Amino acid sequence: MNALQQLHQLGQSIWYDNVERGLIESGEMAKLISQGVRGVTSNPTIFEKAILGGHHYDEAIAEAVRKNFTLDELYDDLVFHDILAVAKLLRPVYDESKGEDGYVSLEVSPRLAQDQEGTVKEALRLWRALQQPNLMIKVPATDAGIGAVQELIREGVNVNVTLIFGLHQYAQVLEAYIRGLEARHQAGQSLHVASVASFFVSRVDTHVDHQLQEKGNQELQGKAAVANAQLAYQHFMKVSQSDRWKKLSDAGAQPQRPLWASTSTKNPSYSPLLYVETLVGPQTVNTVPPVTLEHILKAEQFSRTVDADVSNAEKTVHDLRAIGLDLEEVGKVLLREGLDSFSKSFTTLWDALQKRIDEAKK
Numbered sequence: 001m002n003a004l005q006q007l008h009q010l011g012q013s014i015w016y017d018n019v020e021r022g023l024i025e026s027g028e029m030a031k032l033i034s035q036g037v038r039g040v041t042s043n044p045t046i047f048e049k050a051i052l053g054g055h056h057y058d059e060a061i062a063e064a065v066r067k068n069f070t071l072d073e074l075y076d077d078l079v080f081h082d083i084l085a086v087a088k089l090l091r092p093v094y095d096e097s098k099g100e101d102g103y104v105s106l107e108v109s110p111r112l113a114q115d116q117e118g119t120v121k122e123a124l125r126l127w128r129a130l131q132q133p134n135l136m137i138k139v140p141a142t143d144a145g146i147g148a149v150q151e152l153i154r155e156g157v158n159v160n161v162t163l164i165f166g167l168h169q170y171a172q173v174l175e176a177y178i179r180g181l182e183a184r185h186q187a188g189q190s191l192h193v194a195s196v197a198s199f200f201v202s203r204v205d206t207h208v209d210h211q212l213q214e215k216g217n218q219e220l221q222g223k224a225a226v227a228n229a230q231l232a233y234q235h236f237m238k239v240s241q242s243d244r245w246k247k248l249s250d251a252g253a254q255p256q257r258p259l260w261a262s263t264s265t266k267n268p269s270y271s272p273l274l275y276v277e278t279l280v281g282p283q284t285v286n287t288v289p290p291v292t293l294e295h296i297l298k299a300e301q302f303s304r305t306v307d308a309d310v311s312n313a314e315k316t317v318h319d320l321r322a323i324g325l326d327l328e329e330v331g332k333v334l335l336r337e338g339l340d341s342f343s344k345s346f347t348t349l350w351d352a353l354q355k356r357i358d359e360a361k362k
Contacts, residue, residue, distance in 0.1 A: 002035060002036060002297060003296050003298075003302065004296065006301075007296075008036065010280050010282070010303070010304055011282030011284065011304075012284045013038040013039060013101050013257075013285045014036065014037055014038060014286055014293070014296065015037065015040060015101075015103075015286070015287040016029075016032055016288065016293060017040075017041045017043075017287040018040070018290055019041075019042040019046055019082050019083070019086060020046075020049075020056070021050065021056040021057060021082055022054065022056045024085045024086065025056070029089055032293070033089055033093065035297070038093050039101055039102060039103045039287070040104045041104075041105040041138075041160065041198075042106060042138075043107050043162070044110055044343075044346040044349070045342060047078075047345075047349060048348055048349040051078060051349060051352075057078055060081065061074065061353070064078075065360040066360075071350065071353055071357060074353055074357065075349075079106065080129065083106050083130060084130060086104040087132040087134050087135055090102040090103065091134055094133065094134035099133070100194075100254065102134045103134050103135065103136045103158065103194065104132075104134065104135060104136070105135075105136040105160040106126055107139075107342070108122045108126065108137060108138065111346065113140050113142050114143075114144050116144040116145070116148045116151075119139055120148045120151050120152060123137040123139060123148065124157065133158075136158045136159060136160040136194065136195075136196070137158065137159055138159075138160045138162045139152070139159055139161055139162065140161075140162050140163045140335075140342075141161050141162065141164045141170075141197075145161070146161075149161055149176040149177065149195075150177075150180045152180070153181060153195060154180045156184070158193060158194045158195060159177075160195070161176075161196070161256075162198040163198070163335055164197055164200060164232075165199075165200050165330070165332075165334045166327060166328045166331025166332070168328055169335070170197060173256075174197060174235070174236065174256055177256040178244065178245065180193075181193070185253075190252070191248060191253040191254075194254060195256040196258070196285055197256050197259060198259045198261040199229055199232050199258055199261065200334065200338070201228075201229050201260050201262050201263050202225060202262045202263060202264060203266075203334050203337075204224050204225035204228055204327070204330060205223075205224055205225040205266070206266050207330055207334060208325060208327075209222065209267065211325055212325070215324075220323075222270055222274070223316045224317075224320055224325075224327060224330075226274070227313035228313075229258075229260060230278075230279070230310065230313040231317065232258060233258055233279075233307060234310055237307070257283050257285050258283075258284050259286070260275065260284065261287055263275035263286055263289075263292060264292045272292065273295050273296065276288070276292065276295075276296060276302075277302065277305060278305050278306070279305065279306050280302050280306055281307055282304075
């Protein structure tokens with residue numbers, strides 16, 4: 001039994017935070033899935049690096065240009081090809097797990113982050129264009145995005161809610177999922193719809209550690225992110241045990257599992273598996289980049305940790321607040337930064353593809 005299989009026995013699914021055509025064509029993605037990777041996630045930054053960082057897409061871009069594709073059509077052609085290929089590779093996992101795992105995620109344009117109606121419209125377009133039961137549409141957890149999540153769940157669209165940093169924000173996301181399911185249930189519709197809540201981890205420590213350093217506090221460095229995530233898990237468990245959820249569960253609904261995102265270690269003085277080893281537990285997902293996956297595969301032993309010391313997590317958050325660091329306020333800053341980062345990646349990719357089209361027309 002390798003580490004991925006061991007984690008799955010403990011209730012945690014490892015997803016791979018990377019999509020790139022070279023991985024698909026070389027067979028490397030299929031190999032990772034055979035080793036125990038149970039899902040794949042993408043975002044605008046991943047696609048920007050994949051499409052612009054090598055030559056795997058050159059032929060497809062040239063062919064699309066010859067066909068006089070518009071910029072929108074070119075982007076869809078490149079991205080849909082990869083998403084469909086990964087969905088096919090993951091379909092056996094989806095079938096075997098009865099829809100718990102085996103998903104590939106595709107994000108709506110970050111330009112729509114503050115546009116609820118636009119997000120719903122674009123998410124439905126992607127969902128209907130790709131027509132894969134193991135597709136998840138990624139929607140950022142802005143106020144507009146959270147409203148869109150409820151609508152999309154009601155429509156039966158699988159949703160990966162992304163860029164969650166704070167506990168209040170997370171509670172709103174989970175509430176939107178439940179309300180969407182309740183609307184379906186009331187309408188007599190199937191509750192066979194899936195969702196994960198992508199709770200970001202390492203970026204919290206990066207931000208908080210910088211502020212702690214300025215305050216001369218070393219004791220709390222490297223603790224905020226894990227404590228924040230562990231308390232989010234406590235909220236998930238509380239809701240999962242409620243009568244309200246039991247009614248939906250009895251009708252066939254599956255939980256919106258917490259998905260730990262941004263789990264690569266940014267500080268080289270921390271363990272490369274800090275945000276994996278401390279967040280292992282039932283009904284969770286951890287989506288990891290290539291380097292972190294390599295470290296996981298080399299690990300020997302994991303144990304349930306996500307709820308092993310809740311009182312210490314609560315104390316950490318209390319101590320941070322006592323010195324003027326409110327993780328809810330930190331989360332708001334990180335949400336804005338995350339949206340800006342994805343928007344810049346999307347714009348960079350968009351501009352580069354437009355340039356390729358313009359050059360071909362000369």
